[in-house]
Amino acid sequence: MNNSLDPIVYLNGEFIALKEAHVSVLDRGFIFGDGVYEAIPTYAKNPFRLQHHLDRLNNSLHAIQIKNPLSSKQWHQLIEQVIQKNNFEDQSIYLQVTRGVAPRKHTFPQYDNPTVFIMTSPMEKQSLDVMENGIHVITLVDNRWQNCHIKSISLLPNVLLHQQAIDKGAQETILVRDGEATEGSASNLFIVLNNCLITPPKSPLLLPGVTRDLIVEIAHKQEICLKEQAIHEEDLFNAQEIWLTSSTKEILPVTKVNDKIINHGKPGPYWHQLISAYQDYIQEQRENNSNER
Ligand SMILES: Cc1ncc(COP(=O)(O)O)c(C=O)c1O
Numbered sequence: 001m002n003n004s005l006d007p008i009v010y011l012n013g014e015f016i017a018l019k020e021a022h023v024s025v026l027d028r029g030f031i032f033g034d035g036v037y038e039a040i041p042t043y044a045k046n047p048f049r050l051q052h053h054l055d056r057l058n059n060s061l062h063a064i065q066i067k068n069p070l071s072s073k074q075w076h077q078l079i080e081q082v083i084q085k086n087n088f089e090d091q092s093i094y095l096q097v098t099r100g101v102a103p104r105k106h107t108f109p110q111y112d113n114p115t116v117f118i119m120t121s122p123m124e125k126q127s128l129d130v131m132e133n134g135i136h137v138i139t140l141v142d143n144r145w146q147n148c149h150i151k152s153i154s155l156l157p158n159v160l161l162h163q164q165a166i167d168k169g170a171q172e173t174i175l176v177r178d179g180e181a182t183e184g185s186a187s188n189l190f191i192v193l194n195n196c197l198i199t200p201p202k203s204p205l206l207l208p209g210v211t212r213d214l215i216v217e218i219a220h221k222q223e224i225c226l227k228e229q230a231i232h233e234e235d236l237f238n239a240q241e242i243w244l245t246s247s248t249k250e251i252l253p254v255t256k257v258n259d260k261i262i263n264h265g266k267p268g269p270y271w272h273q274l275i276s277a278y279q280d281y282i283q284e285q286r287e288n289n290s291n292e293r
Helices: 028-032 051-065 073-086 127-134 158-167 210-222 233-238 271-290
Strands: 008-010 013-017 035-042 091-098 115-124 136-140 172-177 180-184 188-193 196-199 226-228 241-244 250-257
Touching: 008 073, 028 091, 028 158, 035 051, 035 136, 035 271, 051 073, 051 091, 051 158, 051 210, 073 091, 073 115, 091 210, 127 250, 136 158, 136 241, 180 233, 188 210, 188 233, 196 210, 210 226, 210 241, 210 250, 241 271
Parallel strands: 136 172, 136 250, 196 226
Antiparallel strands: 008 013, 008 115, 035 091, 091 115, 172 180, 180 188, 188 196, 188 241, 241 250
Protein backbone atom coordinates (compact mmCIF):
# COMPACT_ATOMS: atom_id res chain seq x y z
CA MET A 1 0.00 0.00 0.00
CA ASN A 2 1.52 3.32 -0.95
CA ASN A 3 0.86 7.02 -0.86
CA SER A 4 0.31 9.45 -3.72
CA LEU A 5 3.90 10.75 -3.62
CA ASP A 6 5.33 7.32 -4.24
CA PRO A 7 2.61 5.25 -5.94
CA ILE A 8 2.95 1.62 -6.94
CA VAL A 9 2.79 1.22 -10.70
CA TYR A 10 2.73 -1.73 -13.10
CA LEU A 11 5.48 -2.09 -15.69
CA ASN A 12 5.92 -5.16 -17.91
CA GLY A 13 4.82 -7.82 -15.43
CA GLU A 14 5.95 -6.16 -12.18
CA PHE A 15 4.37 -3.96 -9.53
CA ILE A 16 7.03 -1.48 -8.41
CA ALA A 17 7.39 2.01 -6.95
CA LEU A 18 7.08 4.76 -9.58
CA LYS A 19 10.64 5.85 -8.72
CA GLU A 20 11.91 2.40 -9.69
CA ALA A 21 10.00 2.21 -13.00
CA HIS A 22 12.38 2.63 -15.96
CA VAL A 23 12.25 1.84 -19.66
CA SER A 24 15.06 1.66 -22.19
CA VAL A 25 15.91 4.78 -24.22
CA LEU A 26 15.37 2.52 -27.24
CA ASP A 27 11.69 2.09 -26.39
CA ARG A 28 9.78 3.13 -29.51
CA GLY A 29 7.51 5.19 -27.29
CA PHE A 30 10.52 7.33 -26.34
CA ILE A 31 12.12 7.36 -29.80
CA PHE A 32 9.05 7.71 -32.08
CA GLY A 33 6.04 8.35 -29.82
CA ASP A 34 4.97 4.93 -31.15
CA GLY A 35 2.20 3.95 -28.75
CA VAL A 36 -1.27 4.63 -27.39
CA TYR A 37 -2.76 5.39 -24.00
CA GLU A 38 -5.91 5.72 -21.89
CA ALA A 39 -6.77 7.87 -18.85
CA ILE A 40 -9.49 6.40 -16.61
CA PRO A 41 -11.11 8.11 -13.62
CA THR A 42 -11.63 5.92 -10.57
CA TYR A 43 -14.25 6.85 -7.99
CA ALA A 44 -14.21 5.09 -4.60
CA LYS A 45 -11.65 2.72 -6.14
CA ASN A 46 -14.09 1.80 -8.92
CA PRO A 47 -12.79 2.47 -12.46
CA PHE A 48 -15.46 4.51 -14.22
CA ARG A 49 -16.71 3.24 -17.62
CA LEU A 50 -13.66 0.93 -17.74
CA GLN A 51 -14.94 -1.30 -20.54
CA HIS A 52 -15.50 1.78 -22.74
CA HIS A 53 -11.85 2.78 -22.21
CA LEU A 54 -10.64 -0.77 -22.92
CA ASP A 55 -12.72 -0.90 -26.12
CA ARG A 56 -11.17 2.39 -27.28
CA LEU A 57 -7.70 1.09 -26.34
CA ASN A 58 -8.38 -1.95 -28.50
CA ASN A 59 -9.37 0.29 -31.42
CA SER A 60 -6.27 2.48 -30.99
CA LEU A 61 -3.96 -0.56 -30.83
CA HIS A 62 -5.63 -2.08 -33.88
CA ALA A 63 -5.24 1.20 -35.80
CA ILE A 64 -1.48 1.28 -35.20
CA GLN A 65 -1.06 -2.49 -35.67
CA ILE A 66 -0.01 -3.47 -32.16
CA LYS A 67 -1.58 -6.73 -30.95
CA ASN A 68 -3.34 -6.11 -27.66
CA PRO A 69 -0.89 -7.75 -25.22
CA LEU A 70 -3.62 -8.51 -22.64
CA SER A 71 -7.17 -9.83 -22.60
CA SER A 72 -9.95 -7.62 -21.29
CA LYS A 73 -10.02 -9.76 -18.13
CA GLN A 74 -6.26 -9.30 -17.61
CA TRP A 75 -6.58 -5.53 -18.06
CA HIS A 76 -9.40 -5.47 -15.50
CA GLN A 77 -7.30 -7.48 -13.03
CA LEU A 78 -4.13 -5.40 -13.43
CA ILE A 79 -5.97 -2.11 -13.13
CA GLU A 80 -7.80 -3.40 -10.05
CA GLN A 81 -4.47 -4.41 -8.48
CA VAL A 82 -2.87 -1.01 -9.16
CA ILE A 83 -5.89 0.70 -7.59
CA GLN A 84 -5.82 -1.54 -4.50
CA LYS A 85 -2.06 -1.14 -4.00
CA ASN A 86 -2.45 2.63 -3.63
CA ASN A 87 -4.28 4.08 -0.68
CA PHE A 88 -5.92 7.20 -2.14
CA GLU A 89 -9.67 7.01 -2.81
CA ASP A 90 -10.36 8.75 -6.12
CA GLN A 91 -7.64 7.93 -8.60
CA SER A 92 -6.78 8.76 -12.15
CA ILE A 93 -5.41 5.67 -13.88
CA TYR A 94 -3.06 6.22 -16.81
CA LEU A 95 -2.10 3.28 -19.01
CA GLN A 96 0.17 3.17 -21.99
CA VAL A 97 1.19 0.53 -24.52
CA THR A 98 4.13 1.16 -26.83
CA ARG A 99 5.65 -0.97 -29.59
CA GLY A 100 8.49 -1.66 -27.15
CA VAL A 101 12.27 -1.77 -27.33
CA ALA A 102 13.95 -2.30 -30.69
CA PRO A 103 16.91 -0.94 -32.69
CA ARG A 104 16.00 2.53 -34.00
CA LYS A 105 14.46 1.83 -37.39
CA HIS A 106 11.17 3.16 -38.73
CA THR A 107 10.14 -0.34 -39.88
CA PHE A 108 8.16 -2.26 -37.25
CA PRO A 109 10.29 -4.79 -35.33
CA GLN A 110 9.78 -8.38 -36.45
CA TYR A 111 8.58 -9.65 -33.06
CA ASP A 112 5.93 -8.30 -30.68
CA ASN A 113 7.57 -6.91 -27.57
CA PRO A 114 5.20 -4.18 -26.31
CA THR A 115 5.85 -2.12 -23.22
CA VAL A 116 2.85 -2.06 -20.86
CA PHE A 117 2.72 0.61 -18.18
CA ILE A 118 -0.07 1.48 -15.71
CA MET A 119 0.22 4.28 -13.15
CA THR A 120 -2.15 6.10 -10.86
CA SER A 121 -2.37 9.53 -9.28
CA PRO A 122 -5.00 11.25 -7.12
CA MET A 123 -7.97 12.63 -9.12
CA GLU A 124 -7.90 16.40 -9.13
CA LYS A 125 -11.21 18.02 -8.16
CA GLN A 126 -12.43 21.00 -10.17
CA SER A 127 -11.98 24.24 -8.25
CA LEU A 128 -15.01 26.09 -6.93
CA ASP A 129 -14.00 29.04 -9.12
CA VAL A 130 -14.25 26.91 -12.30
CA MET A 131 -17.64 25.52 -11.23
CA GLU A 132 -18.97 29.02 -10.48
CA ASN A 133 -17.32 31.06 -13.23
CA GLY A 134 -16.29 28.60 -15.94
CA ILE A 135 -13.10 28.67 -17.97
CA HIS A 136 -11.75 30.84 -20.77
CA VAL A 137 -10.68 29.33 -24.08
CA ILE A 138 -9.10 30.46 -27.31
CA THR A 139 -9.72 29.12 -30.81
CA LEU A 140 -6.85 27.94 -33.01
CA VAL A 141 -6.51 26.16 -36.33
CA ASP A 142 -6.31 22.40 -35.77
CA ASN A 143 -2.94 21.50 -37.26
CA ARG A 144 -2.93 17.89 -36.03
CA TRP A 145 -2.96 14.86 -38.31
CA GLN A 146 -5.98 13.13 -39.88
CA ASN A 147 -6.14 10.29 -37.29
CA CYS A 148 -7.29 12.12 -34.18
CA HIS A 149 -9.58 9.18 -33.31
CA ILE A 150 -6.44 7.23 -32.27
CA LYS A 151 -5.47 7.99 -28.67
CA SER A 152 -1.81 8.33 -29.62
CA ILE A 153 0.95 9.23 -27.15
CA SER A 154 2.39 11.51 -29.90
CA LEU A 155 0.79 14.57 -28.37
CA LEU A 156 3.19 17.33 -29.44
CA PRO A 157 0.59 19.23 -31.54
CA ASN A 158 -1.95 18.98 -28.67
CA VAL A 159 0.66 20.18 -26.18
CA LEU A 160 1.63 23.17 -28.35
CA LEU A 161 -2.00 24.11 -29.03
CA HIS A 162 -2.83 23.83 -25.32
CA GLN A 163 0.18 25.89 -24.25
CA GLN A 164 -0.88 28.78 -26.50
CA ALA A 165 -4.08 29.00 -24.45
CA ILE A 166 -2.11 29.04 -21.19
CA ASP A 167 0.27 31.71 -22.54
CA LYS A 168 -2.76 33.91 -23.34
CA GLY A 169 -4.21 33.48 -19.83
CA ALA A 170 -6.90 31.00 -21.00
CA GLN A 171 -7.29 27.38 -19.88
CA GLU A 172 -7.97 25.41 -23.06
CA THR A 173 -7.98 25.67 -26.86
CA ILE A 174 -10.92 24.87 -29.12
CA LEU A 175 -9.62 23.50 -32.41
CA VAL A 176 -11.05 24.60 -35.74
CA ARG A 177 -10.56 22.73 -39.00
CA ASP A 178 -11.98 24.04 -42.29
CA GLY A 179 -14.29 26.40 -40.40
CA GLU A 180 -15.65 23.68 -38.07
CA ALA A 181 -14.91 23.47 -34.34
CA THR A 182 -14.03 19.83 -33.61
CA GLU A 183 -12.86 19.45 -29.99
CA GLY A 184 -10.47 20.83 -27.39
CA SER A 185 -6.74 20.04 -27.22
CA ALA A 186 -7.59 17.41 -24.55
CA SER A 187 -11.40 17.46 -24.42
CA ASN A 188 -14.60 17.11 -26.47
CA LEU A 189 -16.88 20.00 -27.35
CA PHE A 190 -20.59 20.63 -26.72
CA ILE A 191 -22.56 23.82 -27.32
CA VAL A 192 -26.14 24.81 -26.61
CA LEU A 193 -27.71 26.61 -29.58
CA ASN A 194 -31.43 27.32 -29.94
CA ASN A 195 -32.03 25.30 -26.75
CA CYS A 196 -30.48 22.18 -28.28
CA LEU A 197 -27.21 20.50 -27.29
CA ILE A 198 -24.85 20.00 -30.21
CA THR A 199 -21.64 17.97 -30.39
CA PRO A 200 -19.70 17.12 -33.55
CA PRO A 201 -20.28 13.58 -34.90
CA LYS A 202 -17.53 11.00 -34.40
CA SER A 203 -14.97 11.02 -37.19
CA PRO A 204 -11.20 10.61 -37.64
CA LEU A 205 -10.89 14.33 -36.85
CA LEU A 206 -11.68 13.96 -33.14
CA LEU A 207 -11.23 11.56 -30.24
CA PRO A 208 -14.41 9.54 -29.47
CA GLY A 209 -14.59 10.62 -25.83
CA VAL A 210 -15.96 8.28 -23.19
CA THR A 211 -17.36 11.31 -21.34
CA ARG A 212 -18.90 12.60 -24.57
CA ASP A 213 -20.77 9.31 -25.00
CA LEU A 214 -22.06 9.38 -21.43
CA ILE A 215 -23.36 12.93 -21.87
CA VAL A 216 -25.14 11.88 -25.07
CA GLU A 217 -26.71 8.97 -23.11
CA ILE A 218 -27.78 11.22 -20.22
CA ALA A 219 -29.24 13.84 -22.59
CA HIS A 220 -31.30 11.16 -24.36
CA LYS A 221 -32.52 9.79 -20.99
CA GLN A 222 -33.50 13.27 -19.83
CA GLU A 223 -35.17 14.02 -23.18
CA ILE A 224 -32.93 17.03 -23.78
CA CYS A 225 -32.69 17.94 -27.47
CA LEU A 226 -29.28 16.71 -28.70
CA LYS A 227 -27.86 16.72 -32.21
CA GLU A 228 -24.60 15.17 -33.35
CA GLN A 229 -23.74 17.63 -36.09
CA ALA A 230 -20.96 19.96 -37.23
CA ILE A 231 -20.34 23.07 -35.14
CA HIS A 232 -19.33 26.02 -37.31
CA GLU A 233 -16.77 28.35 -35.80
CA GLU A 234 -19.29 31.21 -35.74
CA ASP A 235 -21.76 29.03 -33.75
CA LEU A 236 -19.32 29.30 -30.83
CA PHE A 237 -19.94 33.04 -30.66
CA ASN A 238 -23.74 32.66 -30.85
CA ALA A 239 -23.96 29.75 -28.40
CA GLN A 240 -26.04 30.00 -25.22
CA GLU A 241 -23.55 27.68 -23.52
CA ILE A 242 -20.28 25.92 -24.36
CA TRP A 243 -18.80 22.92 -22.50
CA LEU A 244 -15.60 20.92 -22.77
CA THR A 245 -15.63 17.34 -21.49
CA SER A 246 -13.09 14.72 -20.52
CA SER A 247 -12.69 11.83 -18.09
CA THR A 248 -10.55 13.82 -15.68
CA LYS A 249 -12.17 17.25 -16.14
CA GLU A 250 -15.75 15.91 -16.36
CA ILE A 251 -17.90 18.76 -17.80
CA LEU A 252 -16.25 22.19 -17.85
CA PRO A 253 -18.41 25.23 -18.54
CA VAL A 254 -16.76 27.73 -20.92
CA THR A 255 -17.67 31.35 -20.25
CA LYS A 256 -15.32 33.20 -22.61
CA VAL A 257 -14.13 32.36 -26.14
CA ASN A 258 -11.39 34.70 -27.34
CA ASP A 259 -12.91 38.08 -26.37
CA LYS A 260 -16.56 36.97 -26.41
CA ILE A 261 -18.28 36.43 -23.05
CA ILE A 262 -20.72 33.48 -23.06
CA ASN A 263 -23.92 33.50 -20.94
CA HIS A 264 -22.90 36.66 -19.02
CA GLY A 265 -19.76 34.88 -17.80
CA LYS A 266 -21.61 32.18 -15.83
CA PRO A 267 -22.31 28.47 -16.42
CA GLY A 268 -25.81 28.12 -17.89
CA PRO A 269 -28.93 26.12 -16.92
CA TYR A 270 -28.22 23.20 -19.28
CA TRP A 271 -24.77 22.77 -17.73
CA HIS A 272 -26.31 22.79 -14.24
CA GLN A 273 -28.79 20.09 -15.29
CA LEU A 274 -26.16 17.88 -16.94
CA ILE A 275 -23.45 18.22 -14.28
CA SER A 276 -25.98 17.31 -11.62
CA ALA A 277 -27.10 14.19 -13.57
CA TYR A 278 -23.45 13.31 -14.24
CA GLN A 279 -22.57 13.60 -10.55
CA ASP A 280 -25.62 11.49 -9.60
CA TYR A 281 -24.40 8.83 -12.03
CA ILE A 282 -20.93 8.86 -10.39
CA GLN A 283 -22.54 8.65 -6.95
CA GLU A 284 -24.54 5.57 -8.04
CA GLN A 285 -21.28 3.93 -9.16
CA ARG A 286 -19.68 4.73 -5.79
CA GLU A 287 -22.63 3.21 -3.91
CA ASN A 288 -22.82 0.09 -6.11
CA ASN A 289 -19.14 -0.44 -5.48
CA SER A 290 -19.31 -0.06 -1.70
CA ASN A 291 -22.26 -2.52 -1.62
CA GLU A 292 -20.16 -5.04 -3.52
CA ARG A 293 -17.17 -4.75 -1.15
C1 LIG B 1 -8.02 15.26 -27.84
C2 LIG B 1 -8.98 14.74 -26.83
N1 LIG B 1 -10.31 14.80 -27.08
C3 LIG B 1 -11.22 14.37 -26.19
C4 LIG B 1 -10.84 13.85 -24.95
C5 LIG B 1 -11.88 13.39 -23.97
O1 LIG B 1 -11.95 11.98 -23.94
P1 LIG B 1 -12.48 11.20 -22.65
O2 LIG B 1 -13.82 11.75 -22.34
O3 LIG B 1 -12.55 9.78 -23.08
O4 LIG B 1 -11.49 11.44 -21.55
C6 LIG B 1 -9.47 13.75 -24.65
C7 LIG B 1 -9.04 13.19 -23.37
O5 LIG B 1 -7.88 13.12 -23.05
C8 LIG B 1 -8.52 14.21 -25.61
O6 LIG B 1 -7.20 14.13 -25.36
